[in-house]
Amino acid sequence: MPVSARYRPDSRFAPLGSEFADPVAAADFPETILRFRNDRAAATIGLEGLTDAEWIAHFGRFASLPGAQPSPLAMRYHGHQFRSYNPELxxxxxxxxxxxxxxxxxxxxxxxxxxxxxxxxxxxxxGRLTLKGGMREILAAGLLEALGVPTSRAFSLIETGEALTRGDEPSPTRSAVLTRLSHSHIRFGTFQRLAYFERADLISAMVDHVVETYFPHLANAPDRPTAMFEEVVTRTARLVARWMAAGFVHGVLNTDNMVVTGESFDYGPWRFLPGNDPNFTAAYFDHSGLYSFGRQPEAGFWNLQQLAACLVLVSPDQSGLIAALNRFSDAYKDSLREAMIARLAVRSQGAEADVELVNAAFKALAEGTRIAGGEALRWEPFFFDWFGGEASERRALEGPRGALYEDGVFADFRSRLAAFEPDRPERLENPVFGRSQPEELLIEEVEALWTPIDQADDWAPLNAKLSRIEAARSAYGLDH
Structure with a gap:
């Protein structure tokens, strides 16, 4: 097998044993048609040299990788789904x-x-996935990465030749298996399951695993559960802030969809905002707006409360958990300020000035959206037009939304932005900023990308879109 020297398997979860996962086998699919392989991601783990046949053998038939765990493991966890506890996850x-x-x-x-x-x-x-669902995850993960959001990466998508029946889309529909590359799959719900069975010993074992595997800088902390929780609070606050700056709505922020390393993953009914609307929801079944755009910080905090309730069983000082939880609000505000400043590609002028600019940006987005009944200003074009601050003023005013920016509702934003220096202004020399429109992923475009695949097996529009998203990622240069 042509792996490179960069390939280093390291099975850290499997040794935890049968209390945490079950050995399983992959389905025997009728077909395995390679539809997507992420060679950039593969190069980071030494697998870019695989032939397509070898790729299919490992990510369509799931033959073990050399030196990796011998059997796939179905991880055990519970979780709250729309705030109702489910012990059958x-x-x-x-x-x-x-x-x-x-x-x-x-x-x-x-x-x-x-x-x-x-x-x-x-x-x-x-146990199956629709091909359309796999395509949607590739798109969501790709654009989120470009916009600086900590996210899993779609690694492989293989069509599997089965006709699936689904109640929420035309059926029968095509099937696929997706492989993602992510920092961790240790969910908040992983701890909830152990607490449900009152297994303090296993909670302690999982805390040790998380600290030693993902947060080794906390190894000598006198209170590992609290130290771990403090890290998770900070990472969760940062993740939610990055979603908000990206105008992204996850859709299903259940406790089994949040991981301790603070990455976004498992993209089901996601949406990107058309405009600044705090009540915008992604899931058609979210009738109460529980996971609407504006309530995502609340959802993150609520989920952290559930994790803290599990760690109470093993922490010697519960006041430390409470103190860590209460730091979420400040951590979120700091992370949102940093994320918005990064999206505008300007240099920080200190917390006070940064906050004033961020507030002005949100107000401008809201007012600009309302000017023409929600049609005037979309979320992503605003950040694209003003990327680099004053260095992009001419580009913004001469672009397709220039007349809108001349409106008085943008006066405060433009005035405050003018006081900020551009951050790495050389980024504006990228050809991406010579375009009039940014890369977006509104639901209408997602459907338009699916139609040629569904009707004519034409993947060219999707591949072109992914190439443009990759160009945007390179141009923006946002860290994760």
Whole structure:
């Protein structure tokens, strides 16, 4: 197998044993047609040299990678789903396939699946993924990465030749198996399951695993559960702030969809905002707006409360957990300020000035959206037009939204922005900023990308879109 020297398998989860996961086998799919392979991501773990046939063998048939764990593992967890506790969760259509080290950073990364077949936790589901669902995850993860959001990466998508029946889309529909590359799949719900069974010993074991595997700088902390929780609070605040700056609505912020390393993953009914609307929801079944755009910080905090309730069983000082939880608000505000300043590509002028600019930006987005009944200003073009601050003023005013920016509702924003220096202004020399429109992913475009695949097996529009997203990622240069 042509792996490079960068390939370093390191199975850290499997040794935890049978209390945390179940060995499973992948489904035997009728077909395995390679539709997407992320060679940029593969290069970071030494797998870019695989032939397509070898790729399919490992990510369509799930033959073990050399030196990796011998069997896929369906991870065990519980979780709150729309605030109702469900003790019957777990990996029902996916598994942890392998763990590898990332070249350069030495981070441990998971190769995990979606749509790989039934497991003991399938709850009568078919364990499959629609091809459209796989396509949507590729798009969401790709644009979020470009916009500086900590996210899993879509690694592979293989069409599997089965006709699936679904109640929320035209059926029968095509099937696929997705593999994602992510820093961790240890969910808040992983701890909830252990607390449900009152297994303080296993909670302690999982805390040790998380600290030693993902947060080794906390190894000598006198109170590991609290130290770990403090880290998770900070990372969760940063993740939610990055969603907000990206205008992204996850859609299903259940506790089994949030991981301790603070990455976004598992993209179901996601949406990007058309304009600044705090009540905008992604899931058609979210009738109360529980996970609407403006309530995502609340959702993150509520989920952290549930994690803290589990750690109470093993922390010697519960006041430390409470103190860490109460720092979420400030951590979120600081992270949102930093994320918005990064999106505007200007240099910080200190917390007070930064906050005033951020507030002015949100107000401008809201007022600009209302000017023409929600049609005047979309979320992503605003950040694209003003990328680099005053250095982009001429570009913004001469662009397709220039007349809008001349309106008085933008006066305060433009005045405050003028006081900020551009950050790495050489980025504006990228050809991406010679375009009149940024890369967006509104739902209408997602549907338009799916139509040629569905009707004519034409993947060219999707591949072109992914190339443009990759160009945007390179141009923006936002860290994660």
């Amino acid at each position: 777990g990996d029902g259509r996916g598994f942890l396939f392998a763990q590898v080290r990332e070249a350069g950073t030495d981070r441990l990364l998971d190769l995990a699946t979606k749509g790989s077949g039934q497991t003991p936790w399938s709850r009568h589901g078919d």
